[in-house]
Amino acid sequence: MAPSADSIPAPAVQSAGVIGIGSLPNQRHKIVAKKGANFTLMVAGESGLGKTTLINTLFSTDIKPYQNPRTRHNPQPTRTTHISISRAHLSERDFTLNLTVIDTPGFGDFVSNKNAWSPIAEFLDDQHESYMRQEQQPMREGRVDMRVHACLYFIRPTGHTLRPIDIQAMKALGTRVNLIPIIAKADTIGAQDLEIFKERIRNVIRAQNISIFDPPENTDxxxxxxxxxxxxxxxxxxxxxxxxxxxxxxxxxIAEVENPLHCDFVHLRSLILRTHMLDLILATEETHYESYRRSQMEIRKFGESKARRTADNPKFREEEEALRKRFTEQVKVEENRFRSWEQRLIQERDRLNKDLEVAHASVKALESELEAMTLGAGSGRSTGRSLVR
Known part of the structure; x- marks a missing residue:
């Protein structure tokens, strides 16, 4: 009788031997080194905090050109007024990084900064939408991936706490991208005050439930x-x-950029470029993009254009409120105009009624006068006949 499949003993696993799976990281390294990597970095925050300078310092090259540097004749340099995209190809040890830097307009300069970060949030959503629609095509070669992997949010070094505009902007951006808050121009605050400021920011982030990129532990x-x-x-x-x-x-x-005792520049550069770049890319793919794709698939059919719900989009919600307010004001204007016109009609009717009453009284007076004249003429003829007789 032939033994059944269940009765055949499985081969023993030799834990002490080498079977080759330990070489998988080397294979992965070869594939990544051959293909290179694409990384997209965004900078956002208030105006005048040195976003361009930080990008050029971070990558040790002039990736983002200065539009109009500060000079003696021009103490206020030209600020970024629209979203601009800069690209660079960086090579190191036979590895190529296709870097894309997205510079966003600074906000906080106006009297009303309500939803000033909406163009940035819409840009992030548009990149997820563009990639999702490319995935739905039959031919997916040559896809353009502009999804943002990390966003450096610049915080003004006030030394107090986060401003309301920073809280609202970080809430809106943290759900769409790996948000990394940074304190710009840290050399303007003392070391002790800077640590207090950091702890206050962390407390506000926890209290407001703001989603930021929390780096995992190092390999050691x-x-x-x-x-x-x-x-x-x-x-x-x-x-x-x-x-x-x-x-x-x-x-x-000298306030040194690469001195850990002076600032955290070395830690940030290590986070983005040396230790957690793949974590940022994977978090974008598995968390932010999947969240956007799932939410869009739940509210629309396959192949349908992007759904712009006013409940999820502050810009369209604000436009809807403005249109509703304008419609209400226009209705009030028309009602006031109608009431004024109705009042004029009532006044004109009263005036005509009064004129009619006066005309009736005049007619009655004339009729009475005519009747009196008729009676007077009749009595005069009777008197003349009697005298002739």
Missing amino acids: GSPFLPPPYALIASTQTHQTPSGPVLGRQYLWG
């Missing part, structure tokens, strides 16, 4: 420095006794 198990990151950005090199350094020159000395 050590915890990574939590955000926000206090940064000093500069592309100028200064000579020191220990050699040339990047930094800003002051009367008391």
Whole structure:
């Protein structure tokens, strides 16, 4: 009798031997090195916090050109007024990184900054929408992926806490992209005040339930420095006794960009480029993009155009409220005009009634006068006949 399949003993697993699965990371490294990587970085926040300078400092090259640098004749440089895209190809150790930097218009300069971050949120949604529609096509070669993998949100170094505009903007952006809050121009605050400011920002982020990118532990198990990151950005090199350094020159000395005792620039660069770039890419793919795709698939049919629900879009909700307000005001204007016209008609009717009453009284008076004249004429003829007789 032949033994059944269940009775055949399974081969023993040799844990001490090498079977080859340990080489999978090397295979993955070869594939990634051959294809390269695409990474999209966005900068957002208030105006005048040095977004362009930080990008150029972070990648040690002029990726984002200065529009109009600050000079003696032009103390206020030209600010970014629209979303601009810059691309660069960086190579290091035979590995190529296709980098895309998205510079957004600064906000907070106007009296009313309500929903000033809406163009940025719409841009993020549009990139998810564009990629989702490309996935639905029969031929998917040559897809253009502009999904943003990380957004550096610039916070003004006030030393107090997050402003309401920062809270609302970070809430709107944190659900769409890996948000990394940073404190710009950290050299304008003392070291002790800076640590207090960081802790206040963390408390507000927890209290307001703002979603930010919390970096996981390093490969050696050590915890990574939590955000926000206090940064000093500069592309100028200064000579020191220990050699040339990047930094800003002051009367008391040089605020060094790459000195961990002066700012957190080294930690941020390590987070984005050295240790957690793939984590940012995977979080964009598996969390933010999937959340957008799932929400869109629940409210529309396959192949249908993007659904712009006013309940989810602050811009269209504001436009709807403005149209409703305008319609209400127009109705009130028409009602007032109708009431005024009705009042004029009533006044005209009363005037005509009075004129009619006066005309009737005049007619009655004339009739009475005519009757009296008729009676007088009749009595005069009777008297004349009697005298003739």
